[in-house]
Amino acid sequence: MTGISRELQSIEVELAAIDQRKAELLDRQSQLAAQRQHSIIPSISAPDHSALTTLQKVELFINLFQGREDIYALRWENKQGRSGYSVACANEWQQGICNKPKVKCGECSHRAYLPLDKQAVYDHLSGKKTIGLYPLSTEDQCWLLAADFDKADWQQAVTAFRQACENWDISCATERSRSGNGAHVWIFFEQAIAAKDARRLGFALLDKAMEQHAGLSFESYDRLFPNQDTMPAGGFGNLIALPLQSLPRKSGNSAFINEHFQPYPDQWGYLASVLKVSAKHLYECLGRGSADNGSNVKHLPIADVKPWERSIPVAKAQISGCPEVLELVLANKLYLPIAPLPQALVARIKRIASFSNPVFFKTQALRFSTNGIPRFICLAEIEQGYLALPRGCLDEVAALLEEQSINVDMEDKRSSGQRLKDIKFLGSCAKTRRGLSPISVNMTSVCCRRPPLLEKRW
Incomplete structure (x- = not known):
């Protein structure tokens, strides 16, 4: 046996040993994750949780899903099957008062928005109505962060995002969407947090999730709630449908699910066990994320971030397994x-x-x-x-x-094409272009960048 053959055989043996060790570690990881889940959630079907009164359930729900209390959105569906959400108003469709759709709700002088109170939450949980939350307050703060995953690979994306949360000791709750073809991952805060910082946490977690599931779409960065850093002029910010909707729950949707994407037997017991993230821990995670990607941008408002710092940072650390x-x-x-x-x-x-x-x-x-x-x-x-x-x-x-x-x-694999004979370029640069350096004809690949205000013709 030659030296090369012996080395190849040795490499195969080592790779087999590595695969076996990897399998053992993955199995141990699953065991530890299960033990940790049981330690965080001692008994999701404990009698004290299942015996919660209706009022206690409503209060628990309000304690977690906090947003604007002066308004909420109401889901509607017409005879043609179209559906959507609109802000709940006491004068909606009142003859002689409501002028929708000619007059927008925000511009109506007769608007009488309904508050998000215990009765509204009870009606939502009991199935009388389906409501949506406006998470962004008028002070540009929020009490929660939600990431929406609705692509074909939503399960892999959710798994990667949950793993990123676990790596940073961030408690999160995953809710299967109303349709069953997606999920919301919720993170709750102990106090009102600046929306820009909550969203930066979401971006950092998505960065980490993308390292585990590279197929995660960049569109996920646009599917965070609240969807804005600041309140848009004349609006309420984006809304998000609240979970535990009565009718979809009968099909296992709009319910909280475990890592195997199965609904928890006791939804209220699970919600009672969800931990909130402190402001201190949030900013520790933001600092850790900035250090990981090499960014010097800390807790700056978007207006203070330089244009060249807004691009997606590319980390420089070595990656194993290349x-x-x-x-x-x-x-x-x-x-x-x-x-x-x-x-x-x-x-x-x-x-x-x-x-x-x-x-x-x-x-x-x-x-x-x-x-x-x-x-x-x-x-x-x-x-x-x-x-x-x-x-x-x-x-x-x-x-x-x-x-x-x-x-x-x-x-x-590029096509060399066919050279055209007796062809000459008779054009000339405009006066404003004559000072520009000519592009080398020897280049095989050129990337041209044109500033937005530069004329398109040359």
Whole structure:
């Protein structure tokens, strides 16, 4: 047996031992997680919880799901099956008083918003109505943070997010959505927290979750509640439907679920066991998140954050489990195989092809609604087991792989095309462009950036 063969056999033995050890650790991790869950929730079906009175259940619900108390949203559904939420008003559809839809509720002189009191919560829990919470207060504070996951991979995304919360000792509660095709992960605070800081915690947790599940969409950054740092002018902020809706619960939806996505037998016992996050612990986590991604941006208002600091930070730390060699394919895009890459590295590569949306920050600075405006724009896509990026990202991707001690094996699949004969360019630069440096004709890949106010014609 040659030296190479012996070494290959030795490597196979070591890899087999590593796989066995990994399986043992995963099994032990599951056991410890189960023990920890039982220690946090001693008995979710204990008699003292199941014997809660109706008033105690309402008070427990209000204690956790706090938001604006002067208003709430009411779910409606018409004969055509369309549904939505609108602010609850005592004069709604009153003849001669309510002029919807010609006059918006916020501009109506006859508006009489209903308060979110115990009776409203009781009606919600008993099935008389379905209500939504406005989590952002008029002081730009909140008592909770909720992350909404509704993509096809919502279970993997929720698992990664819950793991990120557990790693930072943050208690969270997962609620299956009304439709059953998604979930809300709720985090509750001991006191009112500035919405911008609560949302920064959500961003940091999403960053960590993406390192475990790289398929997590950047759209998740736009699915945090409260959805704004500050109250938009003339609005109430985004609402979120409250859990434990009577009718969906009969199908196991709008209910709190465990790590296996099964509803807890005693919903009220589980809610009574949920811990709240202190302000001190929140800011400790924010500091930890800033240190992990190398950002110097601390607890600054968005108006004080420099434009170059708004982009998604790319961490510099070494990632374990990286391959020694990676084959890249350069075609219409830059393709990287996902299978040999750790999830954390895939997440970092995706960030290279992502950038902050200036329209979002401009709209937010004007205190307008950012609904439907993505905070981040990601040009990375996953296609048939490959991570596809714009070819202009090649240099940054190569630098990142070099930092991780990964050798690149490039395969050029670009079409060389057919050279056109007797073709000459007769155009000339405009006067305002003549001072610009010419682009080298020897470059095979060029990434051009045009400032927003620069003319489109050359």
